[in-house]
Structure formats: structure tokens, C-alpha cells
Amino acid sequence: YETAVDHLASWVVDGWRVRPKVVASTATIRQAHEQVHSVFVREVRVFPPQGLDVEDSFFARERKPSDRHPGRRYLGISALGTRHKTALIEVYVALLAAAQKMFEAYGPAADPWMTLVGYFSSLRELGAMRRSVDDSVTSRLRRIDRRGLPVRALTPWTIEELTSRKSAVDIPRILDRLEKPFQSAPSAPGRSDGPDEAPRPLDVLLATNMLSVGVDVGRLGLMCVAGQPKNTAEYIQATSRIGRRYPGLVCTVYNWARPRDLSHYEGFEQ
DSSP: OHHHHHHHTOEEETTEEEOOOOOOOOSOOTTHHHHHHHHHSOOOOOSSOOOSBTTBOSSOBOOOOOSSSOOEEEEEEOOTTSOHHHHHHHHHHHHHHHHHHHHHHHGGGGGGGTSEEEEOSSHHHHHHHHHHIIIIIHHHHHTGGGGTSOOOOOOGGGEEEESTTSOTTHHHHHHHHHHOOOOSOOOOTTOOOOTTSOOOOOSEEEEOGGGGSSOOOTTOOEEEEESOOSOHHHHHHHHTTSSSSSOEEEEEEOOTTSHHHHHHHHTSOO
């Protein structure tokens, strides 16, 4: 259809065929010349070119955190000799319990960190973690008081996923629940929140790269990334969903058995 639009939008002036100028914006410019030539048989100019200053490249600008522009802190975790899944479970338990402690101390002011967003590069890893959240994470949070942190109860109805496995009807409902803040303490152990009751805010959201496009929920402030995503642009897009209105914390649990993960852990700034 691009060829048809191009033909219909062209006209002839003094024997010369004048084609329309196409101006487009995109977040991904890799192999732009080959892509445009394959689709339009045209040349392309990328504007503006990449800047010389890493702190202001036009595409991204570094700013110091302030009340107007909240910052985002990245925390890398590499548990050498420990299975990656085990490390993820421990980090999930620690983050959820610590958020509960903040909520009990400060009330709704701690809401931005009450919903934990888990990011995964594949559905297989996400599916495995979903089972762990329903089982290991939930059971450990019930006994977390032995480690000096407050007990927090998770239910199957406060754990959701944002993936291609969800239908187009379910996705808007999940996004609406993401907007719902914690106004009171989460349910005490033993209480059952069924699907027919008024939906509670989400405790855990597990997501793939579907989160990277079109999700703009200002209250989110806590994310756990499972391993280093294969594409740096994907990593930046996904983690930028956190800390938009409030300070954000992004924990990346690296797989020490993967050389690329270990390289990012040891040289994160570079």
C-alpha cells in the first residue's frame, strides 16, 4: 500500500514526476537506509544526526533528579553460585516486603513502590516466574516476619501479566488496575479476595516487551528486570516506564552464567 499512496500523491510538473516528501519519526533507526530502500526505493536522511555530547545527544538528555524531574536508580544484583531463578525469588520477596514496611510507616505516600513490575525477555522465563510468584514468593512473604519484615499477603487476583497471551479485551482492564493506588494496607493473611469482589490494586505485574510500547502509568516506581535484555534500546524503553512521576528503582538480577550479563554488571556505566 505504500507504493499506491506514493503513486496517488505524486504529480507531473514540466515533464518531471514529483513525489511527496515523507517525514516520519521512529524510536528505532537501525538499518534505516536498507529499510526505506526496500519499501519505497528512496534515499533517507536521518535528522538530527547523533550529537557529540553524551549528556545531550538530542535523543536523550541527562538531568539531575529534582522535584519536577524524579530520578531513576539502577541497582545490579549478581548472586554468584546461585541459580538465577532462586536469586529472582529472593529479590521479589525483599522488594515486596520492604514496600510493605514503607507503607505501614508512611501510608499512601509509599504507593509508587507497592506494585512490583517484573520484566522478562521471553515468555518461557516469565511463565516460570509466574509459578514461583504464586508459590514460593507468596509462601515466603507469609513467613517474612521471622526475618524482621512485615507479613504481606498476595492472592492470585493481585498478580497479573502483560504479554501476548492476554487478549485485546483484557489488556485495557489490566492497565486500569495498574492506575489504581494503594489507599489502605494490603489484605491480611487469611482473607480471600475473590474475582467477584471489587478489584484490589495489583501487587505484581509480570511483563514482556509489550510493556515498552504505549504503557504510561505515572504511579509505577519499582521494577525487577530478569537478566540483561538482548537489545539496549529495549532495556531503556522498558525501564523508562518506571519513575515517571515519582523516584524509581530498577533492580536488574543478572545471570552470572551468561558472559554478557556479567559484562554489564561489571561495566554498567560504559
